[in-house]
Amino acid sequence: MFYKEKHINFITSLLDAQGHVTNVLAEHLKMNGLYWALSALDLLDALPQDEQRDFIREFVFSCFNDDGGFGGAKNHDSHILTTCSAVQISAILGFIHELDKDKIVEFIASLQKEDGSFTGDRYGEVDTRFSLCATLVLSLFDSITKINVDKAASFIKECRNWDGAFGQVPGSESHGGQIFCCVGSLIHLNRMDVIEKDKLIWWLCERQTESGGLCGRPEKDPDVCYSWWNLSAIAALNATEAISTEALIRFILKSQDDEKGGIADSPDNVADVYHTNFGIAGLSLMHFPDIHQQINPEFALTERALRTVPYLSHRKS
Numbered sequence: 001m002f003y004k005e006k007h008i009n010f011i012t013s014l015l016d017a018q019g020h021v022t023n024v025l026a027e028h029l030k031m032n033g034l035y036w037a038l039s040a041l042d043l044l045d046a047l048p049q050d051e052q053r054d055f056i057r058e059f060v061f062s063c064f065n066d067d068g069g070f071g072g073a074k075n076h077d078s079h080i081l082t083t084c085s086a087v088q089i090s091a092i093l094g095f096i097h098e099l100d101k102d103k104i105v106e107f108i109a110s111l112q113k114e115d116g117s118f119t120g121d122r123y124g125e126v127d128t129r130f131s132l133c134a135t136l137v138l139s140l141f142d143s144i145t146k147i148n149v150d151k152a153a154s155f156i157k158e159c160r161n162w163d164g165a166f167g168q169v170p171g172s173e174s175h176g177g178q179i180f181c182c183v184g185s186l187i188h189l190n191r192m193d194v195i196e197k198d199k200l201i202w203w204l205c206e207r208q209t210e211s212g213g214l215c216g217r218p219e220k221d222p223d224v225c226y227s228w229w230n231l232s233a234i235a236a237l238n239a240t241e242a243i244s245t246e247a248l249i250r251f252i253l254k255s256q257d258d259e260k261g262g263i264a265d266s267p268d269n270v271a272d273v274y275h276t277n278f279g280i281a282g283l284s285l286m287h288f289p290d291i292h293q294q295i296n297p298e299f300a301l302t303e304r305a306l307r308t309v310p311y312l313s314h315r316k317s
C-alpha cells in the first residue's frame with residue numbers, strides 16, 4: 001500500500017505558512033530541502049498554491065547574490081548546489097523565466113576549471129556533483145555551449161573507473177551518487193559515448209541486495225535514496241528491466257511510515273524529506289501506478305515541470 005495522502009501531509013507539515021522547510025533542516029540546507037519537498041509534492045500532484053507559492057518565490061529571490069549564484073539562505077555565499085536547487089524550484093513553480101538567466105549562466109561558467117571540472121564555489125572544491133549541477137542548469141537555460149563542453153566531458157571520463165562506474169574526482173571510488181551525476185552530465189553534454197554501457201549496467205545491477213533495495217557501493221547496506229541515484233542512471237540507459245523492480249518497489253514501500261507518512265532510508269528507520277522525495281522519484285521511474293507524474297532522470301524534475309520551461313520549448317519529451 002502506498003500512503004499518498006499521508007506523504008502529502010508529512011511534507012506539507014514541514015513547510016511553514018511562508019513555505020520554508022522548518023525545524024528539520026539546518027540553515028544552509030534550506031534551499032536544497034525546499035527542492036526535495038517541492039519535487040515530492042510535484043510528483044504527488046500537491047504543489048503549494050497562491051500565497052505560499054509567492055512566499056517561496058520571494059525566498060528564492062532573496063537568496064540571489066550579485067555574483068549570479070544563489071546561497072542556501074539569505075546572505076549566504078553562492079554555491080553551485082544551492083544555485084541548482086534554486087533553479088529547479090523555479091522550474092517546478094513556474095517562475096524560471098523571471099530569473100536573471102545571463103547572470104546565472106555567467107556564474108556557472110566562471111566555476112569551470114582548465115581541466116573541465118567545476119568547483120562548487122569560489123573556494124575551489126571539485127566534485128562530479130558540481131559538473132551535474134552546472135550542466136543541468138545550463139541545459140535548462142539552453143546554454144550548454146557557454147562552457148567548454150569537450151573539456152567537461154573529458155573530466156568526467158577521467159572519473160570513470162576500470163569497473164565502468166564513476167567517482168567524485170579522478171581515482172576516487174565508484175559510487176551510485178556520482179554515477180547519477182556523471183551519467184546526467186554526459187547526457188546534458190551530449191557525450192553518452194563516454195559511458196561503457198554494458199559494464200556500467202552490470203555494476204548497477206549488482207547493487208540490488210537481497211532485501212530488494214539498492215546500495216551505493218559494493219558490500220554496503222541498501223538505502224532508499226539509491227532508488228534514485230542508481231535507478232535514474234539505469235533508467236537513462238534504458239535498462240530498468242535489468243533489476244527486479246517488484247523487489248525494489250517492495251523495499252521502498254516497506255520504508256514508509258504508515259502512521260505519520262514519509263519514507264525513511266530503510267525499513268523501520270525514521271522518515272525524512274530527502275528519502276521521501278527520492279523514494280517517490282524512484283517509484284515514478286518504475287511507473288508505479290499511484291504516481292501520475294513522470295520524473296526525468298537527468299533533470300530530476302517532472303516532465304510536467306520541464307514542459308513549462310520556455311528555453312526547452314523545442315524539446316521532445
Ligand code: GRG
Nearest residue numbers: 129132133177178181216217220223225229300
Ligand atoms: C539534481 C538531485 C540533484 C542533485 C544535485 C548533490 C547532487 C547533485 C548529487 C548527490 C549525489 C550523491 C553523491 C549522492 C549520494 C549521497 C549519499 C547517500 C552519500 C552517502 O555516502 P556514504 O558513504 O554511504 O555515507 P554509503 O551508502 O556508501 O554507505
Ligand code: ZN
Nearest residue numbers: 223224225265
Ligand atoms: Zn540515503
